Amino acid sequence: MNKTRAEAKSLIAELIPAVSGADCEVVVCVPFTCLETALEAVGGTNIKVGAQNCHWAQSGAFTGEISAGMLADMGVPYVIIGHSERRQYFGETDATVNLRVRAALDAGLTVILCVGELLEQRERGVTEEICAMQTKIALGGVAKEELKRIIIAYEPVWAIGTGKTATSEQANEVNRFIRRVIEKLYDKAAADALTIQYGGSMNAANAEELLGCEDVDGGLIGGASLKAADFAAIVKAAGR
Numbered sequence: 001m002n003k004t005r006a007e008a009k010s011l012i013a014e015l016i017p018a019v020s021g022a023d024c025e026v027v028v029c030v031p032f033t034c035l036e037t038a039l040e041a042v043g044g045t046n047i048k049v050g051a052q053n054c055h056w057a058q059s060g061a062f063t064g065e066i067s068a069g070m071l072a073d074m075g076v077p078y079v080i081i082g083h084s085e086r087r088q089y090f091g092e093t094d095a096t097v098n099l100r101v102r103a104a105l106d107a108g109l110t111v112i113l114c115v116g117e118l119l120e121q122r123e124r125g126v127t128e129e130i131c132a133m134q135t136k137i138a139l140g141g142v143a144k145e146e147l148k149r150i151i152i153a154y155e156p157v158w159a160i161g162t163g164k165t166a167t168s169e170q171a172n173e174v175n176r177f178i179r180r181v182i183e184k185l186y187d188k189a190a191a192d193a194l195t196i197q198y199g200g201s202m203n204a205a206n207a208e209e210l211l212g213c214e215d216v217d218g219g220l221i222g223g224a225s226l227k228a229a230d231f232a233a234i235v236k237a238a239g240r
Contacts, residue, residue, distance in 0.1 A: 002031070003031065008031075009038075016041075016045050019046065019047065022238075022239050023238075023240075026046060027049070029079075030052070032066055035074055039074065049078065050076065051078070052080050053079070053083070053086055054067060054079050054100055055068070056096065056102070058103070067107075068100075068104045079111060081104060081114070082101075084114060094138065097113075097134075097138045101138055102142070111150050111151065113150060113152050115130075115134040115153070116130075116155040116200070117131060127156075131154065131174060131181070132177075136185065144186045144187070147186065147193070151195045152195070154197065154198055156200050163201055165206055165210075168216075171198040172214060172215050175196045175215035175217075176215040179191045179215055197216070197217060197218040197219055198210055198211075198216045198219055202234065204224060208237040212240075218238055221234055
């Protein structure tokens with residue numbers, strides 16, 4: 001929940017020259033109020049726009065919510081679903097995440113699906129069980145061909161906005177495990193083709209090491225995306 005429309009426009013204007021020619025996909029996921037501004041600002045550039053959530057219903061008595069169809073109608077290509085803050089503060093469950101994934105895919109959107117464990121769960125040694133469960137439930141009813149419009153972001157909840165970061169070994173280990181889950185659900189080709197990001201206090205200082213891991217295909221960036229120079233440094237690291 002950052003940036004007014006004017007602030008978003010200014011940040012994107014800084015980002016455009018900083019990430020032009022990037023050797024990776026660049027997506028900015030902005031608040032609903034900034035979507036139209038962002039779409040206009042990125043026109044003709046290599047930057048794409050995403051929303052931070054969507055509802056599972058096409059329409060109806062869900063005051064304050066935004067449907068996947070509304071996003072598609074605006075021309076928004078990406079949407080984040082299942083972010084830990086949505087789960088923590090707004091009661092989203094694995095089951096409702098699955099409903100949102102299905103709605104987003106049906107509307108033609110590409111989903112950035114977030115999974116990850118709490119600190120207590122990591123300390124109890126159930127990281128893999130939690131990530132497997134979240135992944136399997138979220139992808140229930142998703143066909144193999146639809147995986148082309150799924151990006152998974154592993155975000156350990158204990159590393160989000162805390163300044164704590166999973167080590168490159170921890171990030172790569174869990175991302176590799178998630179890839180094995182996908183292989184069992186679908187097949188090896190689908191698992192190998194899937195983009196699996198790391199999210200959790202990735203910044204300009206640690207991005208190169210994290211993104212250099214074999215199974216870390218990208219980053220879901222939080223606080224470091226609010227400064228153009230920092231975000232550009234991460235994009236540069238991702239392109240190496």
